[in-house]
Amino acid sequence: MPVSRYLTIADELKRRITTGELPPGAKVPSTRKIAAEWGVAMATAAKALAALSQEGLVRAEPRSGTVVTGAPKAQSAPRATAAPRSRAGRAPELTRERVVRAAIVTADAEGLGALSMRGVAARLAVAPMALYKHVASKEELVVLMADAAYGERGYPASPPEGWRARLELSARTMWSLYRRHPWLAQLAPITRPMPLPNLATHAEFILSALDGHGLGAAKMCDLHVLLFSYVQGVAIHLEREQQAAGSSGLSEDDWMDAQAPALETITGDGRFPTFARMLNTLAAEGYDLVLDNLFELGLKALLDGIDLSG
Known part of the structure; x- marks a missing residue:
């Protein structure tokens, strides 16, 4: 059975991390650069980064992009190709809040121009159509993202004088x-x-x-x-x-x-x-x-x- 393209990309990036070519703290190629280097769609590139993230090898940092957290351990867990599982063996329920949060993480790391429904679906390891049960369009998703982001900080009940x-x-x-x-x-x-x-x-x-x-x-x-x-x-x-x-x-x-x-x-x-x-x-x-x-x-x-x- 042919290996999925995103797994091939994830394996190559994992090799770079393992050999120290991408040391801890180093910036991983963005989805845009991965797409250009391997000639794949942005969603495929995002899925490759999501696979590495699920293994704990990389993390998204605002204004920095996706960075290496560390080299894989000798006895690493099998590569995750689906959404994380709960102790009961069920994938976490896909909710509007999870979709919005995944989209925010994507935009923080890659910029709003890299945001796509397919990319968000890849980050969540779900089919793109699954998102449309919770948001009608990318435009609605961006509005929900903005409202959630503005809601992250509020003001004290007793504000300063003056x-x-x-x-x-x-x-x-x-x-x-x-x-x-x-x-x-x-x-x-x-x-x-x-x-x-x-x-x-x-x-x-x-x-x-x-x-x-x-x-x-x-x-x-x-x-x-x-x-x-x-x-x-x-x-x-x-x-x-x-x-x-x-x-x-x-x-x-x-x-x-x-x-x-x-x-x-x-x-x-x-x-x-x-x-x-x-x-x-x-x-x-x-x-x-x-x-x-x-x-x-x-x-x-x-x-x-x-x-x-x-």
Whole structure:
């Protein structure tokens, strides 16, 4: 009987792990790279990674992709080709919550562009049609994912005193969610907000901080949208960097090194003296563009500029 293609891929990746070619902590090729290397569908690539995950050889980490947990033990368990079994011998019941969680794990590791119903089914080791008993379409699945992700963090029953402290708390709470789920910031423009109960929780906290200061409804709405769009606007670059690293194979430093000749051409003709001086100083002193630091700098500037006088 011919060996399934995904098992062949899983065996090769397992060999790389066993020989130390992929040591613990190393990033495993993404589903997109596996699909390109072996000439298979994304769902087949996802199924291969799922098989390794079920053996405990790899795990999905947000913003890092799938990484090696360790080499297989000498007496490893047989390869899992179906969903994990309970002690009673039955596979865990497939529920909407399990489908949504598997989809979130996929998007965290591979990005929203790699999400597919077939890929999620492969991760759960079920037939793709089984998912449609719980979600009508990929579009509905993404909405459910977003609502679940926004619901992972809430607010204290006794919030901090003062509107500024509350807005800071809300902004950092949303930032932490985008940090955990980089794809979340990509979903919808601020002009077309998603009607999600768990997203409304964050809106309510922001608006309650602005309430009671004599603001009109329009200004309250504008300030809420301004704060939310600021956090989302910075967070968009989390997944974009993840996508750029995955498609190019270059780290941020590698990419900047590759741009050096073009930058030298721009800064060397004397037309942009301030820009050139800044780049030369940063190169001499050492500088990394850290989005967390940029977020904090912008948040302070934004809150400093808010006027609640009505």
